[in-house]
Amino acid sequence: MIHRDPTAEHRAFRETVRTFVRNELAPRAREFDRMGKLDKSLFPKMGELGMLGLRYDEAYGGAGLDWSYTAILCEELGNADNMGVMTGITVHTDMATPSLHRFGSEALKHEYLAPAIRGEMVSAIAVTEPDAGSDVAGIRTRAVRDGDDWIVNGSKIYITNAATADWLCLLAVTDPGAGHKGFSQIIVPTDTPGISYNLLDKIGFWGSDTGQFFLEDVRVPVSNTIGEIGRGFQQQMMQFQDERLVVTIGLIAYCEALWGKTCEWARERKLFGQTLISMQNTQFKLVECKTELTTARLLNQACVDSLVAGQDATELISMAKLYCGRVARRVADECFQLHGGFAYMKESMAGRAFCDTRIASIGGGSDETMMHYLAKRWRL
Structure with missing residues (x-):
């Protein structure tokens, strides 16, 4: 393997992740397959080791580091002998939270990003729909404004961490006539009334929980919008x-x-x-x-x-x-x-x-x- 760890800090971090994978993930790889998901209790342990917010600001508990550390994390997770587990973790660290860190309000970052970095909350990214995969612009989930709230209706499919996530970074149509400028990213807590999900039976990735979400008149605050309304795409x-x-x-x-x-x-x-x-x-x-x-x-x-x-x-x-x-x-x-x-x-x-x-x-x-x-x- 080719590793390029230029500093003692890089080497120390690699050893930290490698030890965690060796002790906590690899020995339980087949157990996670049987469970059909990653043990949620592992996220606080990863948070304590500084693995969940590598590139995020220290103000929210992040490490303020660069992509070279994220690469180390991903390389070592590849040795967990379970791609489902690796995916469940990286969905949380690098698929559902980057927009929140880049564009979210201070209030949203403190309410959702900081607990995610500590491992107290687990996140998921909700973009794909039954009729919209690679064609992201074809999504149909709608968020209609009602005063200070969004009313969200639709369905999302192939969502990793479906049974584990505390909140979704959800992409919805907020202005049907505005084309690419008519989408918004919204944080939707998974315990909100009107949300339900089914787990999907996959041919692989057994160590991660993948499901389909159904949203029926789900009410969330407009303040849960990440960044500007209409900039979600x-x-x-x-x-x-x-x-x-x-x-x-x-x-x-x-x-x-x-x-x-x-x-x-x-x-x-x-x-x-x-x-x-x-x-x-x-x-x-x-x-x-x-x-x-x-x-x-x-x-x-x-x-x-x-x-x-x-x-x-x-x-x-x-x-x-x-x-x-x-x-x-x-x-x-x-x-x-x-x-x-x-x-x-x-x-x-x-x-x-x-x-x-x-x-x-x-x-x-x-x-x-x-x-x-x-x-x-x-x-x-």
């Missing part, structure tokens, strides 16, 4: 960049761990009088996988470096999201094949990875969405 596009990068960093780290497990398997597996790893076909497959993983890691590092330097990394992040998803799928497929029949067992990391990595090319912006954006940016 633009704010969510910015928040997607955080989401995509944490996904790609954690994904590649997870696949590097899978590659290592596959090498161990190949050294022990014997057939035709020799070990699997001694066969040239196996060696070539593993070399190709490692080369692609290293290339993907370097692309992710370029994204992080750009953000640390204060640059717009949207183009790089879009390429990373596209490339890393495809690399992960190829690596998972090759590792699955090398494990043979055992890969089809639930206890096999190769089997779990085969399902878990597939969603990386869909969630957070599909491959097609990334290519469409890049083609427009490059004026093709």
Whole structure:
């Protein structure tokens, strides 16, 4: 693995996260799968270790650090042997809270962001709908103003942390005739009357709770609007960049761990009088996988470096999201094949990875969405 921890502080933080993953997450990986969600009691522990608000202002309990620390967090979470768990955590740290930190009022930050950083509240991002996935502009959930309140009606689907979240960062239509300027981001507490959810039965990501929310005449204060009314679409596009990068960093780290497990398997597996790893076909497959993983890691590092330097990394992040998803799928497929029949067992990391990595090319912006954006940016 290629690590670039330039300071003693970076190395110390990596060791902190690594120890937490080794002691609290990895040993319970299959337990979380059986639970169908992450143990909520772990969030305060992560808060105490300073893992939940790395880039957020110290005024709200954050660490005031840069993206290099977020990258370390995601890399080490990739060693938890459970992509669902990794996703549940990073949804909270980097998918549902960035807009609140960037654009939220002081009152909202103290009421929702500070407890989230402490791990006392868990958050979720609610954008996708049954008829609006990659086409974010096609969402139908409406928030109609009634005095000082919004009345929200609609449905959101594929929501990570559905059973765990205390509040949603929800994107709704607040002005149907205003196009992209007619959306707003609203914090909706999940215990608000009129909210219900169903959990979804997935083929992977068993360690996270994914569900569909139903909102019927849900009343929340207009003051729960994040940023300006009508700026929600633009704010969510910015928040997607955080989401995509944490996904790609954690994904590649997870696949590097899978590659290592596959090498161990190949050294022990014997057939035709020799070990699997001694066969040239196996060696070539593993070399190709490692080369692609290293290339993907370097692309992710370029994204992080750009953000640390204060640059717009949207183009790089879009390429990373596209490339890393495809690399992960190829690596998972090759590792699955090398494990043979055992890969089809639930206890096999190769089997779990085969399902878990597939969603990386869909969630957070599909491959097609990334290519469409890049083609427009490059004026093709």
